Amino acid sequence: MSSGFRKQKPGRRRALGLLGALGGLLLLAACQPTVLHHGYLPRKGDLEQLREGMSKAEVEALLGSPSTTATIETLNDSYYYISSTTKQTAFLKPKEIDRRVLAIRFDRNGLVKSFAIYGLEDGQIVNISDRKTPAAGRELGILASLFSRYR
Secondary structure (H helix, E strand, O other): OOOOOOOOOHHHHHHHHHHHHHHHHHHHHHOOOEEEEEEOOOOOOHHHHOOOOOEHHHHHHHHOOOOEEEEEOOOEEEEEEEEEEEEEOOOOOOEEEEEEEEEEEEOOOOEEEEEEEEEHHHOOOOOOOOOOOOOOOOOOOHHHHHHHHHO
8 A cells, every 4th residue: 555655865855855844944034124224324432522613614524425415594504414224124124223413513714612412203204295286187288278268
């Protein structure tokens, strides 16, 4: 009486088990999140050296070029050093898990007036515009609008 199944050799069973375990480990490794750091990352001690009254040149020598700058009321400048940390798991959309913004404000003479560090919790979502740009082809051209009266 035969059951139709062949008996596998113990060495082959072990190899299949190892391949299955290796495949499982690869799947598990693919699900490990990837953490990426973008932007300005200060060195140890840099922020402790930042003082009110420093010139822009001294700030740039200490921290490097800012991520972005702004002019407020055309009199006072601001430097912004921005860093962001995102986490992505497999094919899912990346999620921002941390953000740091070092804002340095200068007076009229270009000396540090104040500085502050803002985090992700300090941010606000700003909707720039709800309006939509009209798609091409929906409006009538000059000739089409002239001849559409005579249809």
